[in-house]
Structure formats: C-alpha cells, structure tokens
Amino acid sequence: MSLPLEGIRIVDLSFIVAGPLASRLLADFGADVVRIESRSRIDGARVNPVRLYGELPNDANTNTDASGYFNDVNAGKRSCTLNLNTAEGLELLHAIVRESDVICSNLAPAALKRWGLAYEDAKELNPKIIVVHMPTMETEGPRSHWKGFGDPFAGAGGLKSVSGHPDSEILPFGHHFPDFSANPFHAAIAVMSALHHRETTGEGQFVELSQYEATASMMGASILRYTANGEVAERIGNRDSVAVPHNIYRCAGDESWCAIAVQTDEQWRALVALIGAPDLDRPDFATAEGRRGHEADLDALIERWTLGWDDRQALAETLQQAGVPAGPFQNIEEMVRVDPTLGANHFEQLDHPVGREFLVHRNPVHTVRNPAQTRLAPLLGADTYDVLTEVLGFSAEEIAKYAEAGALD
Amino acid sequence: MAGTGPLAGIRVLDLIDGMGVYGPRLFASMGADVIRVEPPGGAAHRSREPLYRGQPGATANAESPSLYFLHYNAGKRGITLDASQPRGRELLAKLLGQVDAVFDNGQLARRGFDLQELAAAEPPLVVVSVTPFGLDGERSEWLGSDLICQAMGGMIQLFGVRNERPARFGPEQGSEMSGLAAALGALIALFGSRRGNGGELVDIAVERVCALPTLQMGNASLFHQFGFRRERVAAGMDMPGGLYRARDGYMTIGAFRVRSDAIVEVMQQFGAGDELVELRDRSPGLGFIDSPDLGGALARAVATLPRQELMEAIQDRGIHALPVTDSEQLVSDPFLQQRSFFVDVEEPILGLSFSDMAVPMRFGASNARIGRRPPLLGEHNDEVFASLGVDGDELARLAEAEVV
Numbered sequence: 001m002s003l004p005l006e007g008i009r010i011v012d013l014s015f016i017v018a019g020p021l022a023s024r025l026l027a028d029f030g031a032d033v034v035r036i037e038s039r040s041r042i043d044g045a046r047v048n049p050v051r052l053y054g055e056l057p058n059d060a061n062t063n064t065d066a067s068g069y070f071n072d073v074n075a076g077k078r079s080c081t082l083n084l085n086t087a088e089g090l091e092l093l094h095a096i097v098r099e100s101d102v103i104c105s106n107l108a109p110a111a112l113k114r115w116g117l118a119y120e121d122a123k124e125l126n127p128k129i130i131v132v133h134m135p136t137m138e139t140e141g142p143r144s145h146w147k148g149f150g151d152p153f154a155g156a157g158g159l160k161s162v163s164g165h166p167d168s169e170i171l172p173f174g175h176h177f178p179d180f181s182a183n184p185f186h187a188a189i190a191v192m193s194a195l196h197h198r199e200t201t202g203e204g205q206f207v208e209l210s211q212y213e214a215t216a217s218m219m220g221a222s223i224l225r226y227t228a229n230g231e232v233a234e235r236i237g238n239r240d241s242v243a244v245p246h247n248i249y250r251c252a253g254d255e256s257w258c259a260i261a262v263q264t265d266e267q268w269r270a271l272v273a274l275i276g277a278p279d280l281d282r283p284d285f286a287t288a289e290g291r292r293g294h295e296a297d298l299d300a301l302i303e304r305w306t307l308g309w310d311d312r313q314a315l316a317e318t319l320q321q322a323g324v325p326a327g328p329f330q331n332i333e334e335m336v337r338v339d340p341t342l343g344a345n346h347f348e349q350l351d352h353p354v355g356r357e358f359l360v361h362r363n364p365v366h367t368v369r370n371p372a373q374t375r376l377a378p379l380l381g382a383d384t385y386d387v388l389t390e391v392l393g394f395s396a397e398e399i400a401k402y403a404e405a406g407a408l409d
Numbered sequence: 410m411a412g413t414g415p416l417a418g419i420r421v422l423d424l425i426d427g428m429g430v431y432g433p434r435l436f437a438s439m440g441a442d443v444i445r446v447e448p449p450g451g452a453a454h455r456s457r458e459p460l461y462r463g464q465p466g467a468t469a470n471a472e473s474p475s476l477y478f479l480h481y482n483a484g485k486r487g488i489t490l491d492a493s494q495p496r497g498r499e500l501l502a503k504l505l506g507q508v509d510a511v512f513d514n515g516q517l518a519r520r521g522f523d524l525q526e527l528a529a530a531e532p533p534l535v536v537v538s539v540t541p542f543g544l545d546g547e548r549s550e551w552l553g554s555d556l557i558c559q560a561m562g563g564m565i566q567l568f569g570v571r572n573e574r575p576a577r578f579g580p581e582q583g584s585e586m587s588g589l590a591a592a593l594g595a596l597i598a599l600f601g602s603r604r605g606n607g608g609e610l611v612d613i614a615v616e617r618v619c620a621l622p623t624l625q626m627g628n629a630s631l632f633h634q635f636g637f638r639r640e641r642v643a644a645g646m647d648m649p650g651g652l653y654r655a656r657d658g659y660m661t662i663g664a665f666r667v668r669s670d671a672i673v674e675v676m677q678q679f680g681a682g683d684e685l686v687e688l689r690d691r692s693p694g695l696g697f698i699d700s701p702d703l704g705g706a707l708a709r710a711v712a713t714l715p716r717q718e719l720m721e722a723i724q725d726r727g728i729h730a731l732p733v734t735d736s737e738q739l740v741s742d743p744f745l746q747q748r749s750f751f752v753d754v755e756e757p758i759l760g761l762s763f764s765d766m767a768v769p770m771r772f773g774a775s776n777a778r779i780g781r782r783p784p785l786l787g788e789h790n791d792e793v794f795a796s797l798g799v800d801g802d803e804l805a806r807l808a809e810a811e812v813v
Contacts, residue, residue, distance in 0.1 A: 004601025029597050072624050119773070143744065147729035152661040155652075161735035162579035163568065170652055170659060170733060174567030174639070177578065180622035185589035190770040192596035193439055197415035197775045199603055205774030212731075213750055213769040216739055220431075220580040223751070224476040225459040226736040227764040233736050237576050238556055241458035241465075248560060248575050255572055255639070259560040267552075292466050325552035327561040329575060332623060335563050341542040341549075341616050342562070364618045365594035366543065368610040369528060370601065 001370050003030025008195065009100040009391070011036060011093075012077060013117070015043045017150070017179040018211065019106030019134055020073040022187035027076035028363040028372035034100070034387055035079045036093060037380060039409045045070040046380065064380045065354045071377040075360050079378035080387040081409040084115055088407035092388065093117075097125050099391050101198075102191055106134040106211075109144045119206035128204040130194040134187050139208050148211060150176020153183070157215025162222060165237040178215045186214040244291045245298045248329060252310040257329035260302065260319065270323045275305045313338060348374040384408055414440025414777035419599065422504055422511040423485060426452045428555060428581075428615050429539030430481045431588025432595065433512045437484030438768040439777045444508070444793060445487045446501070449811050451786050454478045461759065474758045479783055480765060483754045487784025488793045489813050492520040497812045503797045509602070510535040510595050528610035535598040536610045537591050543614030553615065555583040562619025571639045587615045652733065653708055655716035659733035662711070662723060669698050671726040672707070678722060681710040740764065755782035787813065 005026055012023045012035045020035075020043075027033040037043060047062075048069035065071075080096070083089040093115060097103065103122060105112060112118050112133065119131045133139050136148035154160055154173040164171055190207045198204055222233035240246040243261045251258055262268050265287055272280045279301050284290045291298060309315040312328040319326035328334070335342045336359070345366075347359040353376075363372040388394045388402075402408060417440035423433040424446050437443040445452070456469035457477040469475045491497040498520050505511060505527060513536065517524060524544065528536045538544055541553020556577050559565045564583065565575045577583075591613045598609035653660055662672070673689060676682035684706045689697045697703065711719065716732060723730035732738065739745060750769075753762040768777050790813050794804055807813045 155733035156731040193415040221480040261554040327557035
C-alpha cells in the first residue's frame with residue numbers, strides 16, 4: 001500500500017517553524033515536499049543553535065546542515081537551491097510550480113508577489129494549483145506587511161489571558177507554542193481540505209490562513225462566554241469546570257510535581273482511601289458540588305501527602321492503580337527514557353551525514369495500518385539536480401545552461 | 410442539508426464527548442455532514458461550562474444551556490442512541506457502514522467494536538481514536554485528562570518558572586491540539602481511502618500531541634547534556650523585545666538587535682524618545698542594545714502611548730509588534746470584525762443568536778461556513794434512522810425502550 005499522499009508535490013516556500021512544520025506533517029505521509037532555498041538568504045532555522053552534536057560548535061553560524069531544530073521540522077523533504085534574483089531562477093521555480101499540486105508559504109505576501117506566485121499569477125502557471133498562504137494578519141490589505149511569530153501570537157490570539165495562575169503576570173509561552181500547534185496544524189488541514197475539494201471538483205484554489213486568527217481559534221468557548229454572558233475568561237490556573245480537585249501537586253525534590261484530576265466521586269473516594277487523611281474523609285466532600293469552593297483547602301491537604309513522595313513516577317503509578325487519574329510532570333529525559341507512550345514511539349533515531357545520530361519527532365498523527373515515515377531532512381541544496389531532472393525532465397546540458405546563467409544557488 | 414465548504418460530501422459520525430472535540434467541529438464548519446451521536450440522556454458536553462448566564466457549578470437547563478456545546482457542535486446533525494442495548498449497537502454498526510469516518514473517545518471499544526476490524530472493513534471506514542495515551546502500550550489503560558497529558562507530554566515545562574507551581578496552557582490546549590491532529594489524520598486517511606488505500610485507524614494520543622511543542626528541546630537536552638529549565642524568558646527573545654504595557658493594554662515588541670535604531674525613531678515620532686536617545690548617546694553601538702537600562706527606558710516610553718497607533722507605527726518600520734488580548738478585546742477588534750472572523754450561531758434551546766468564531770481558513774473556491782445551528786437532543790433521529798430502514802413504528806418502540 002502506498003502512502004496516502006504519494007504523488008502529491010508541495011512547493012515549500014516557508015521558513016523557521018510554523019510553515020515548515022505544516023508541510024513536514026504532510027511529508028511524513030508521502031507528499032514530495034520541495035523546499036525552495038537560497039544560499040544567500042539562509043532559512044534562520046538552518047543555523048538555529050540547537051545543534052545535532054556536542055557543545056555548540058564554532059561553526060554554529062555557518063554550518064547550515066547541523067541544526068537539530070531545522071532537521072526536525074523539515075524531515076522528509078527535498079531541498080532545491082535557486083537564485084530567485086535571476087530571471088532564469090524564477091523560470092525554474094515557475095516550471096516546478098507547473099508540475100506541483102500545492103504551494104505552502106509563510107513568507108511575506110510581498111515575496112510571493114515579487115516571484116510571480118501571488119495566487120492570480122500562480123493560477124496562470126497551473127490552473128489546478130492550491131496556494132495555502134499563512135500571513136501574520138492578512139495577505140491583501142493594510143496589515144499585509146505585518147510581522148509576527150510564535151510567542152507573540154499566543155498573546156495576540158488571547159491564549160495568554162487564559163493561561164497561568166489567577167495572580168500571575170503575563171508569561172512567555174516557551175518555544176513559541178503557536179508555531180508548534182495552532183498555526184502549522186490549521187495550515188496542514190487547509191492543504192488537505194483543498195486537496196479533497198480538488199479531488200471532488202477538479203478545482204484548485206487560494207486558501208488564506210491568518211496566523212492571528214488561527215491562534216485565536218484555540219480560545220474554545222471563551223468567545224461565546226463573552227458574547228453571550230459578557231464575561232471575560234480569566235486565568236484559572238489548573239482549576240477545571242468538571243474535575244475537583246484538579247491541580248499539579250508538589251512532590252519532594254527539585255522541580256518535582258504530579259498532576260491529579262479527580263473527575264468522579266468514585267475517584268475521590270479512591271484518593272481519600274489512599275491518602276488516609278481523616279480531614280478529607282468528610283461527608284460534605286463526597287460530591288463534586290460539596291468539594292467545589294474548597295479547592296484551596298483540599299489542595300493543601302493533598303499536597304501534604306504528595307510532598308512525602310520523592311518519586312513522582314511511582315506516585316502517579318500508585319494513584320492510577322487505585323483508579324485516580326494522575327500523571328507525573330515529566331522532563332525530556334523521562335519522556336524519552338521512561339514513558340512508554342512517548343519514548344521510542346515518539347522519537348525516531350536517525351543517522352545524520354554531518355553529525356551523528358539524533359532524534360526526530362515522529363508525526364503526532366499515528367496511523368496504524370499505513371504508518372507515516374520519518375526520514376532525514378535535506379542538506380542545503382542536496383536535491384537541486386534531482387528535482388530539475390526528475391520533476392522537470394531536464395538534461396545535464398540544460399541544467400548546465402541554467403547554472404551558467406546563475407539560476408542555481 | 411449538505412454543508413458548503415471543501416469537505417462537502419464527506420459523512421462523519423461523531424462520538425466524541427471528551428478530548429479532541431475541536432476535530433469534528435472543524436469538519437462540520439468545512440462542509441462535512443457530521444452526525445453527533447449522543448446517549449438518550451444527552452452528551453456530557455451538553456452540561457459543560459460555560460453555561461448561558463450560569464453561575465459556576467450550576468447545572469445546565471433549558472434557561473441555561475451549555476455554551477461549550479454550542480461552540481463545538483454548531484453545524485452538526487444529532488441523534489440519540491444507546492449502544493449498550495443490542496438493537497442500539499446494531500444500529501450503530503449500520504451507521505458505521507454508511508459513513509466515511511468516525512471520531513471516537515473509546516466508546517466504540519466499550520461497546521465491543523474492534524477498531525482494527527472496523528478500519529479493515531468494506532466499504533472503507535476511517536476510525537479516528539482520541540485517547541490520553543494511545544491505543545497500545547502499558548499506559549494505554551491509564552486514566553488521563555488535558556492537565557495530565559500536558560504535564561506528562563512536557564508541554565507544561567514550556568511555561569512558568571522553575572519550582573513555582575506549573576499551570577496548564579488554557580483553555581485545554583492539549584485537547585484543542587488533539588482535535589487538530591485528529592482532523593488532520595482523518596483528512597489524510599480519507600484522502601488515501603479515496604485513492605484506493607482502504608480504511609485506516611488513526612490513533613491520536615493526547616500526550617504525544619502535547620509533546621510536539623517540546624521539539625526544540627529534544628535534541629538539546631539529550632545530546633548537549635544541558636537540561637531544559639523552566640525560566641521566565643524561555644522564549645529567548647532578543648532585547649529590546651518582549652512584553653510592554655502601553656497606555657491602554659499590553660503588547661509585545663520584537664525588535665531584533667539590528668533594528669534598535671528604528672525603535673528609537675518610532676518613539677521619537679511619538680515624542681517619547683528622549684530617554685532612549687540619551688541612553689544611545691551615552692552607550693553607542695552594541696553598548697546601547699546590551700545596556701541594562703534599555704528595557705526600563707523603552708517600557709517607560711511605551712507606557713505613555715496608545716497601543717493601536719504604536720503597533721501600526723512599529724510594524725510600518727518592519728518590526729514586529731502585536732497586542733496581548735483577552736476574549737473581550739478579540740471580539741471588539743475592528744480588524745477581526747471587518748474580516749468577518751465572527752459569525753452568528755443560533756443556540757437552539759433559547760432560540761437566541763450569539764457571535765462565535767468562524768473557521769480560520771478562508772477558502773477561495775469553497776466557502777466554508779457553519780451551515781446550521783447545533784442539534785437539539787435527538788433532533789435528526791427520524792431522518793437518520795429512516796435512512797437505516799427503521800420505520801416510524803420501530804422508532805417509537807425504540808424510544809419507548811430508551812434505545813433512542
């Protein structure tokens with residue numbers, strides 16, 4: 001059985017994370033994702049200092065193939081380096097677009113226009129092309145030049161107003177959370193939905209995904225809560241509308257925590273039996289309604305018990321055995337080496353030609369019958385020749401002609 | 410009524426009553442025919458907070474229905490079915506034979522369906538399972554939740570300060586992301602199925618989805634031997650950059666090192682640049698950008714200025730600046746209003762309309778919009794069960810026996 005997206009070619013005009021991760025989610029399922037790159041304007045992710053090997057090497061700013069970050073979000077793609085400042089380079093890009101199904105981009109709208117790939121132009125090259133564009137705000141209009149990236153999107157999209165403890169200051173969302181969640185996933189869904197539409201109707205189309213709007217879409221029912229009730233959703237820490245108690249509890253040791261979520265009264269009874277504290281075993285706490293409003297007291301009593309545990313994994317295991325939903329706060333080491341759900345299922349170890357073995361996240365979409373494949377990310381420009389011969393059917397002589405004209409980079 | 414949108418023609422059964430609920434909502438808002446299956450007493454999500462004009466902890470009722478249910482179920486049809494009864498299970502099996510995909514939180518396995526078998530059946534069916542820890546492995550039996558998966562998947566490590574109590578990404582970002590992963594998996598598998606691959610079992614483990622945002626840390630921690638620490642600025646933004654409080658609200662400014670002059674110019678333009686200019690004259694070049702006084706000076710300047718105008722001026726100079734908003738500010742944002750990001754959806758019990766978010770993808774060729782209000786409990790029983798060959802008499806008997 002072939003992978004579901006085999007035969008679908010995506011021209012990847014994206015950089016850093018949100019765009020590259022969108023097409024990477026599809027590359028694992030067999031799409032031929034061709035990154036169009038340039039040696040004179042390197043994708044910043046290629047020199048991201050999270051390296052594949054050892055301590056920061058002294059080539060951190062020049063070696064374009066050794067970033068662990070880049071190699072993860074671009075796994076399974078090809079790299080074709082073109083000089084788009086030459087007419088011949090643009091000609092090659094346009095020829096690749098003619099042989100492709102999708103253009104996926106998080107570049108500024110002006111860049112796509114400059115390269116003759118605004119949707120109206122791309123459609124002239126290839127009437128069935130699907131263009132998925134991820135502007136910060138909008139592709140056309142007074143805010144089409146606006147810039148943005150991960151962590152600030154979390155603020156703009158409202159997520160920071162509902163994350164954290166009630167008395168907390170506004171904190172950064174580490175590692176630019178929306179770049180790994182709302183934005184690439186919505187973009188990949190946009191590509192797939194447009195492919196379904198094309199399969200049904202034969203039509204290509206332009207899809208705009210404003211990253212501001214994509215992040216705001218993760219606000220769930222908070223918007224209705226305001227429009228229907230006039231209530232502004234606030235930070236509620238780890239409180240929950242159903243489960244009580246529901247928090248992350250301190251264990252003995254440095255940065256050691258365990259999450260507990262009591263969703264039913266039966267689970268509450270199991271927790272009380274396990275802790276054995278008479279203060280908890282009260283008839284008025286027997287129901288969720290009775291417990292609600294006493295969260296702070298309950299949390300203090302529970303934490304007195306969790307502080308007696310120096311092994312949060314064992315604590316969670318014990319709670320689960322008793323039928324209480326719980327889970328340890330896990331650091332990367334535990335995620336990979338201890339956790340059976342993550343661990344080998346989550347990372348694939350690959351050998352990289354420039355460094356050593358390294359870990360690549362597997363696709364979070366796990367298909368059982370026809371699984372995704374995790375493959376290496378491309379070295380810069382490694383596939384230029386292959387793309388020109390296989391995709392465009394060029395001979396060595398023709399390629400030499402383009403090289404002479406400065407079209408290759 | 411068929412929906413409009415790129416997924417028109419795709420039929421989906423929605424058994425989700427827990428995590429990943431955003432997945433079937435996306436399908437419904439992009440034109441798929443999504444049939445929400447509820448137990449005869451109603452789904453748990455029908456009473457989930459926030460409620461319309463409900464006090465915290467109140468119970469949902471006809472005057473105070475769930476806004477959560479409204480958000481996630483607009484655009485769907487709805488039926489009731491008790492699959493714990495033999496005839497109910499039989500009807501569910503028939504329905505599974507008529508749809509292209511099913512979204513599930515474990516209900517199918519509880520009713521004795523083998524997910525692998527369903528995924529291998531003809532005609533092809535895409536089975537999308539969303540569970541805390543996936544279908545296989547020693548922790549697949551563990552009880553989970555959004556909070557637990559965020560903690561175990563490492564997501565919570567990305568937020569907050571070491572040894573201060575971690576807090577989850579709200580609202581329920583583990584569940585929301587899993588909805589996205591479920592929708593994506595369903596679309597990829599359905600595409601394969603259209604191309605002759607047959608059915609598929611998509612196994613979404615919320616914990617695994619929660620681990621994706623740790624991507625940048627993985628290699629760093631394992632091979633560099635520098636453990637990741639939660640700290641205040643885990644996002645690592647260059648100075649001047651980060652969070653500022655303008656006169657009327659918070660904003661972020663991401664001026665990277667080379668653009669510090671432009672930031673000073675913007676402040677001068679607003680007549681608030683004196684302190685910055687003085688600082689720059691005192692410590693030119695990189696001395697300015699590295700000065701410990703820069704953050705404070707910029708913060709003092711920003712505090713006197715109106716956010717909207719300031720953002721526009723900074724963005725016009727090619728530097729990123731975005732607001733930090735809440736739900737009220739989002740709803741009031743003229744930019745989002747003008748783009749029709751918000752649409753009216755009708756709450757069927759009250760008969761009132763409220764503004765909610767539309768799907769963020771703007772499809773040029775296939776207008777994706779929420780085509781119908783959410784279903785009343787069992788609203789489409791007649792038409793859906795008729796399509797399975799259940800006549801009015803039998804339906805009445807099934808209702809009597811509380812199968813539907």
